[in-house]
Amino acid sequence: MKEVSKKETSVDKKRCAAWRLTIRIMLFTGPLWLIVALYFHDDPYMVIRNYRIYDSKVMLNESYVGWHIYLNNRDSIPFNSFIMGNSCTMAFRCTEWEKYLKGGRAVRLFGNIENMMALYKKLLALEREHANIKNVLMILDKSSLSKIFLQSGYSFVLPPEISGDSPLNEQLDYLQGFMSPDFLFPYLKYRLTKTVTPSMKAFNTYGRIRNPINNDAINPREKMIEKEGEQYWISHKNDFPPRDGKRVISCPVISGQQEALLLDIAKVLRRNSTSVKIVISPDYKQAYINPLDVRILKRIFGKNNIFDFTGINQYTADKHNFYEKGHYRPLLGNKLLKTIYKTPYTL
Amino acid sequence: MSFISLEFIFFFCICFFAYYLVGRSYQKYVLLLSSCVFIGYHQLSFLLVAMGVTLFSYIAARHIEKARNQKYFTTRYVASVGMIVLFWIMDRYAGTLSGSKFFLFSLGISFYSFQAISYLTEVYWGEEKAERSLPDYMLYMLFFMKFLSGPIERPGSLLPQLKNLRPATYEMMTYGLKLIAVGLIKKIVLADQIAPYISGIFDAPHAASGVELIMACMLYPVELYADFSGYTDMALGGALMFGLHLSPNFNRPFVAQSTADLWRRWHMSLSYWVRDYVYLPLSSATRHWKQKGLIFSLLLTFVALGVWHGSGWTFVIYGLIQGLVIVYEVKARNFRDWLKRVLGHNLFATWSILCTYVIFALSLIFFRCDTISDAFYFIRHLSFTNYTNCKDVNLGMSDHICIVSGVALFLVLVYEFFMSRGDLLKRLERQPAVVRWSVYYLIVFTIFIYGKFGANNFIYLQF
Numbered sequence: 001m002k003e004v005s006k007k008e009t010s011v012d013k014k015r016c017a018a019w020r021l022t023i024r025i026m027l028f029t030g031p032l033w034l035i036v037a038l039y040f041h042d043d044p045y046m047v048i049r050n051y052r053i054y055d056s057k058v059m060l061n062e063s064y065v066g067w068h069i070y071l072n073n074r075d076s077i078p079f080n081s082f083i084m085g086n087s088c089t090m091a092f093r094c095t096e097w098e099k100y101l102k103g104g105r106a107v108r109l110f111g112n113i114e115n116m117m118a119l120y121k122k123l124l125a126l127e128r129e130h131a132n133i134k135n136v137l138m139i140l141d142k143s144s145l146s147k148i149f150l151q152s153g154y155s156f157v158l159p160p161e162i163s164g165d166s167p168l169n170e171q172l173d174y175l176q177g178f179m180s181p182d183f184l185f186p187y188l189k190y191r192l193t194k195t196v197t198p199s200m201k202a203f204n205t206y207g208r209i210r211n212p213i214n215n216d217a218i219n220p221r222e223k224m225i226e227k228e229g230e231q232y233w234i235s236h237k238n239d240f241p242p243r244d245g246k247r248v249i250s251c252p253v254i255s256g257q258q259e260a261l262l263l264d265i266a267k268v269l270r271r272n273s274t275s276v277k278i279v280i281s282p283d284y285k286q287a288y289i290n291p292l293d294v295r296i297l298k299r300i301f302g303k304n305n306i307f308d309f310t311g312i313n314q315y316t317a318d319k320h321n322f323y324e325k326g327h328y329r330p331l332l333g334n335k336l337l338k339t340i341y342k343t344p345y346t347l
Numbered sequence: 348m349s350f351i352s353l354e355f356i357f358f359f360c361i362c363f364f365a366y367y368l369v370g371r372s373y374q375k376y377v378l379l380l381s382s383c384v385f386i387g388y389h390q391l392s393f394l395l396v397a398m399g400v401t402l403f404s405y406i407a408a409r410h411i412e413k414a415r416n417q418k419y420f421t422t423r424y425v426a427s428v429g430m431i432v433l434f435w436i437m438d439r440y441a442g443t444l445s446g447s448k449f450f451l452f453s454l455g456i457s458f459y460s461f462q463a464i465s466y467l468t469e470v471y472w473g474e475e476k477a478e479r480s481l482p483d484y485m486l487y488m489l490f491f492m493k494f495l496s497g498p499i500e501r502p503g504s505l506l507p508q509l510k511n512l513r514p515a516t517y518e519m520m521t522y523g524l525k526l527i528a529v530g531l532i533k534k535i536v537l538a539d540q541i542a543p544y545i546s547g548i549f550d551a552p553h554a555a556s557g558v559e560l561i562m563a564c565m566l567y568p569v570e571l572y573a574d575f576s577g578y579t580d581m582a583l584g585g586a587l588m589f590g591l592h593l594s595p596n597f598n599r600p601f602v603a604q605s606t607a608d609l610w611r612r613w614h615m616s617l618s619y620w621v622r623d624y625v626y627l628p629l630s631s632a633t634r635h636w637k638q639k640g641l642i643f644s645l646l647l648t649f650v651a652l653g654v655w656h657g658s659g660w661t662f663v664i665y666g667l668i669q670g671l672v673i674v675y676e677v678k679a680r681n682f683r684d685w686l687k688r689v690l691g692h693n694l695f696a697t698w699s700i701l702c703t704y705v706i707f708a709l710s711l712i713f714f715r716c717d718t719i720s721d722a723f724y725f726i727r728h729l730s731f732t733n734y735t736n737c738k739d740v741n742l743g744m745s746d747h748i749c750i751v752s753g754v755a756l757f758l759v760l761v762y763e764f765f766m767s768r769g770d771l772l773k774r775l776e777r778q779p780a781v782v783r784w785s786v787y788y789l790i791v792f793t794i795f796i797y798g799k800f801g802a803n804n805f806i807y808l809q810f
Contacts, residue, residue, distance in 0.1 A: 018367035
């Protein structure tokens, strides 16, 4: 009898241990829950609730915003043309592209440092939504062609409707971004003072930076150029390192896995009878993409649909076409569109 | 359900509370039911296969025990083990050979099959009695914290704990949580941060420069170690919260001074398994061949160890390289002793550690590459001269990732150094509450801020 009661006391003690641990964990995680509550209350990345207009003092996830702008407007505008790719899509305006589309209506669905896998997932998501995918303009470069894994992190994670990942995991990425001291402390400062200073990274100091209907970029640097003129390139000279004019050819980046993914993309486009134009972005450094990569792209998507603007040419020669070495201006984007839709195409 | 998923956190919390809420006599059923749910959640067929192997080995062991001193005693043992090995091979190769997606390689089968074999062998040797209680045996085979990637538990160490379940004390629970935190740092702050960059090189070696190949080759052991030992720490910590002690799987492998030493420190539950159930019986059977027998046994053992990891010649070569290097170490013992005298202890130790690491890293090329031709291409093109730009050295990782993973690796190595000198986690428990809680907050925020969530995969799940 004594044995049994001793045993029971020991079990009760262990049960107490479990409760003790639970209470301590609750106490320990109290501050964390406060941060989580603030995140859900404020929705700083605009990813918890639906919004009509995606404007914020915080830099938002472009894939998420683009997708939701499309969802918000697709009932009123019959979108059938999509600008896809990385941030260089900022040089291509939907309104400008539509001039070549014979009645087509375009929306920009891009992502920062977008790669082929994200692009493929977006096409599949459009297909699932029964979108009319009549035209696709892909803006790519060496980096976007080489990477085939979806990126994580709050700036890059795809909406779960596109990635197929669980919404909980998606929110975890945003929450992680929110908790990062680089973001959290400036955010708390912004929340207290309601002001954003240029030193606050991941914050938008420029006001509206996208068109709420088609997600065209409203680039504040265009205003700066308008205001400063030639002085812009003088004051940003560090962004334009000198070029030696030597012919540099990059290493090939498309191997087995990349090619398989490109074939999958081509399959989706064929299924939807999509007209595709692929632009390999002009590069300020004037390095050529490897001809082997271009050959593979032409074999998969058709030789008349690949437009390689890399290397030393009329488009990369003038630094006034660029904001900095990574991004070029709509001025150049318009010229490229003209070249693409001019037949026969010669560079 | 990966350990690093919200689903698993919910699942674990439910199990934990259910375990401590029910009476003692029901606790093992809570664990058993949880294990079945955990396995079946991945795919019902995985649960059925695991149940099948469990029931077969349970019945087979009782038959073997019954047949002791009878005519077909050894035949029964060999047939039972043969059946499990055959089933494991069929399960492993069915998908590969048929090319059909219908045949899925059952999760965890390599781990629980080897556990079943060790159990049958122990019963055959008379070291263990055949288990009478089916629930206890099922829990030994299916316990969810060690189901997916081990450790491969011996019946003598886990079964007695399961037969007499003792719920964890508060100290055990907090120790378990600390182990889980260490595992999370290894996995999501170190392994998952560098994994995409290393995978990028191994998946497309033809697109990489010589320097990138060298860097990927040298970093892969770190990724593999952080991934697998991180998993093991979480498994050990999670089990400890239920009052169960699982076997350690790693003991600072990167301080090994020889490949033989490395295998005493790396995936210990598997290396001791092959030592006890393959190498020792083989070397005993071939002892009349003298040194040739020893060499034969070593090579065969390591080829078996390689093949355990997967179907394909790359794994055979991976195992063979380990075996050949250990044979060399055995043969060159006199030379190594002479070198140690010439260089002095410290210099020799440093040199040996570096050599062991480099040899292991090179052999892992065969472990990681999809085909032999890719592996040979990889090795042929390792070069410091062939590079496109200085970014090749960091495999295209951002400075942020380089710093985060570099600091995490340094901290992991320092932690393990101090753990080898005395239990750092227990020492932490003796500190004032302010110090402890500050350290805990630091760890939690480090994981939250610098961890890479969403990867949800462990390398050893594929085995």
